[in-house]
Amino acid sequence: MEDDRKVIGFAEIVPRLQYWTTIAQVLDKQKPLLSKAGNRYQKLTLIDNQGITVEAMIYKSDIEFFRNHFNLYKRYMISNARVEYTPLEYRAHENQCTWYIDNSTIVQAIDEASPPEIPSVFTFTPFRRFYQHIDDTSDIDTLGIVAQVHPRNHRGPTPTREIVIIDNSFMPVILTLWGEHETDEGQTIANIIQSMPLIVALRVKVSSYHTLNLSTKFGSSILVNPPIQQGASLKQWAVENKSQITELIAQKAYCDRAKLLPQPSEDELCTIADFLKFPTKKAYWIQGTPRFLDRSQHLWYNACSNCHKSFRAKPLWKIVCTSCNKQVNVVPRCRLTIELADYSGMLTLDLYDNDAEQLLPFTLLEIQELEDKHQLNYIAIEQAIENTILTCFVKKMMGNRGSGDTEKYTAIIVHKANAPEIISKIPTTPASIATSSTCASSTPGPSTAEAVPKHSTFDSELFTALKITESPTKRQRTDVTDMEQ
Ligand SMILES: [Zn+2]
Numbered sequence: 001m002e003d004d005r006k007v008i009g010f011a012e013i014v015p016r017l018q019y020w021t022t023i024a025q026v027l028d029k030q031k032p033l034l035s036k037a038g039n040r041y042q043k044l045t046l047i048d049n050q051g052i053t054v055e056a057m058i059y060k061s062d063i064e065f066f067r068n069h070f071n072l073y074k075r076y077m078i079s080n081a082r083v084e085y086t087p088l089e090y091r092a093h094e095n096q097c098t099w100y101i102d103n104s105t106i107v108q109a110i111d112e113a114s115p116p117e118i119p120s121v122f123t124f125t126p127f128r129r130f131y132q133h134i135d136d137t138s139d140i141d142t143l144g145i146v147a148q149v150h151p152r153n154h155r156g157p158t159p160t161r162e163i164v165i166i167d168n169s170f171m172p173v174i175l176t177l178w179g180e181h182e183t184d185e186g187q188t189i190a191n192i193i194q195s196m197p198l199i200v201a202l203r204v205k206v207s208s209y210h211t212l213n214l215s216t217k218f219g220s221s222i223l224v225n226p227p228i229q230q231g232a233s234l235k236q237w238a239v240e241n242k243s244q245i246t247e248l249i250a251q252k253a254y255c256d257r258a259k260l261l262p263q264p265s266e267d268e269l270c271t272i273a274d275f276l277k278f279p280t281k282k283a284y285w286i287q288g289t290p291r292f293l294d295r296s297q298h299l300w301y302n303a304c305s306n307c308h309k310s311f312r313a314k315p316l317w318k319i320v321c322t323s324c325n326k327q328v329n330v331v332p333r334c335r336l337t338i339e340l341a342d343y344s345g346m347l348t349l350d351l352y353d354n355d356a357e358q359l360l361p362f363t364l365l366e367i368q369e370l371e372d373k374h375q376l377n378y379i380a381i382e383q384a385i386e387n388t389i390l391t392c393f394v395k396k397m398m399g400n401r402g403s404g405d406t407e408k409y410t411a412i413i414v415h416k417a418n419a420p421e422i423i424s425k426i427p428t429t430p431a432s433i434a435t436s437s438t439c440a441s442s443t444p445g446p447s448t449a450e451a452v453p454k455h456s457t458f459d460s461e462l463f464t465a466l467k468i469t470e471s472p473t474k475r476q477r478t479d480v481t482d483m484e485q
């Protein structure tokens with residue numbers, strides 16, 4: 001009998017359709033995972049020549065059965081996979097279907113020298129927007145050039161490797177590969193690092209580890225040199241800027257905290273009152289004046305020099321850290337607890353390392369020596385701290401000190417400015433003052449006495465100033481409304 005197979009596109013393939021054939025290119029092939037019920041499954045993302053994608057699942061022993069099929073970016077002729085509507089909770093669009101590929105599905109590799117280019121189906125997060133995902137539950141897809149690979153490491157039994165990726169924002173960032181992502185793609189990348197490979201990192205996490213770090217998780221995928229349309233211009237950029245990239249790597253710019261989380265623009269700031277109201281763990285930029293809290297606070301503690309886990313130890317003990325598994329020295333780490341206030345409210349905030357030390361009039365060593373002699377001048381510390389304005393990227397954490405669940409706030413980075421400098425920069429034209437007073441009168445006053453701290457004269461000037469910096473945004477909003485009317 002004659003082969004009457006007719007090739008159709010993904011859009012036509014619906015549940016209960018019989019005897020269909022399509023051509024699918026493998027866009028993504030995740031590592032096999034374990035379902036909650038304990039079944040192994042592997043998820044593929046396939047794409048047709050119309051740029052339509054579909055997710056396909058392979059289960060249990062069929063994963064092994066298809067081990068030589070579904071190579072990344074290759075095209076296959078597929079007939080009669082089982083097709084079902086995607087369960088509602090996983091559905092990204094209406095009528096979305098999932099294919100179930102088992103050993104009765106016909107899968108045939110297409111013999112071609114190189115696969116066609118993949119159209120723009122990904123939405124990549126630009127490097128400058130990574131910070132918006134720090135320590136929250138979302139994951140991101142990103143596109144970058146690998147500029148450097150670090151040697152393989154181990155976290156317990158799990159192999160890890162840091163690779164440094166960069167895009168045309170000239171901000172190199174560390175991506176940590178875990179487990180099979182290291183032994184497979186990590187090793188592949190290491191072998192071809194001289195060629196500055198292009199990678200697509202799918203479903204990776206952004207964390208505040210060492211300020212800003214990307215890392216793979218179980219469901220992530222790392223695509224090495226994928227034939228995607230979006231890659232060509234970035235590869236070109238890397239070739240043209242090779243010397244500058246090399247220089248950034250030599251300077252270890254990926255460790256430069258001020259480059260990873262630079263001072264935000266005015267419209268990226270959020271008020272303390274709003275920040276406190278947000279229910280999520282997400283980190284936000286806030287700005288305010290600090291006040292030294294609690295003159296009995298201890299300004300340092302002993303910690304792992306690598307991961308900052310605290311230990312009851314003497315400084316300079318050599319230990320194997322129970323948290324990061326590295327052979328490390330115990331080092332003193334600066335910690336400072338302040339109260340940060342803006343015109344809307346206040347919170348208690350923990351600062352660490354340089355973020356804390358930059359506010360103190362003494363070095364950590366001096367503090368330790370003065371403490372030993374019971375001569376630490378807390379008034380000098382108080383004064384040094386209170387003459388500044390801090391712009392802080394702050395995250396909420398659940399505190400586990402003492403009883404009960406209390407929210408704790410930690411600064412991921414702190415940019416310091418001198419208060420008089422900022423005030424002098426704020427325009428005090430009649431217009432802005434007028435707007436500011438209009439805004440102030442329309443804003444309801446604090447509902448409780450605790451909501452706003454008691455101001456010194458200096459603070460009230462400053463809060464007025466901070467209100468003025470708020471006004472341009474509000475004015476713009478009014479302007480838009482005016483235009484509409
Ligand atoms: Zn450690």
